[in-house]
Amino acid sequence: MATLPVTHTRLHLPGLAPTPKRPVRLVARDLDASELLAAHSHAWGQVTYALDGVVRVTVGNSSWIVPPLRAIWVPPKQVHEVATLEKARLRAVYVHADSAPFHGSQCEVLEVSPLLRELIVALTQVHAGEPREAMLSALILDELSRSVTQPIRVALPDDKRLKQLCELLIAEPASPLTLDDWAQRVGASARTLARLFERELGMSFGQWRQQVRLAHAAPLISRGMPLSRVAAELGYASQSAFSAMFKKTFGQSPSAFFSRRAG
CATH class of the missing domain: 1.10.10.60 (Homeodomain-like)
Known part of the structure; x- marks a missing residue:
């Protein structure tokens, strides 16, 4: 887990980027209301989730308002922007493109199960490279693939x-x-x-x-x-x-x- 600001259009995060051996990485940001993670993209996919608070995720001509019961899957290479509508504990789960739980270039709205939430919390508490990290990552990928998608989308012109x-x-x-x-x-x-x-x-x-x-x-x-x-x-x-x-x-x-x- 790491904490860092997002300021670049294209992210290069050696040490934080997921790899085939470590396909799931997690970045935590505790943000105040009305903060903006400017539009950016990266080679891996991302599950944008807030343990509490509400965020707005914008990708292309679509915007989603995301409460703690939901998350947004952003496919690899998609330019996305995240804004906080209120104070939020944001958790971005990075997923290596080869391990993506969803195919295609469309974003997905996910229902966050109690198990998935606790797995994400647990991943924030492990040290890099621990055997527990690999087990939690595998369970997160499995739970993501089972998540129910929900059609909460606001189109933008x-x-x-x-x-x-x-x-x-x-x-x-x-x-x-x-x-x-x-x-x-x-x-x-x-x-x-x-x-x-x-x-x-x-x-x-x-x-x-x-x-x-x-x-x-x-x-x-x-x-x-x-x-x-x-x-x-x-x-x-x-x-x-x-x-x-x-x-x-x-x-x-x-x-x-x-x-x-x-x-």
């Missing part, structure tokens, strides 16, 4: 005006502003913005805003916030309206979706 709107709404998911209101803020007509939402994101403004609100819901629910308060925090008219939209998107009620926490 390329157009600068639309991207500004999206960034502002991610920061204020409960905002009641209409598309006309946002148009005045970003310097484009509502009609232009509506067309850009459909062209670049494949959905309407309202649909995209729902995605953002549901992504923000995960950290709130995982901390045990009552659903009625979650609904109010995110701008829903009622708890039932929030629960209905959640079930429509994820195929489960919020309580069922997060039942592993209770278990």
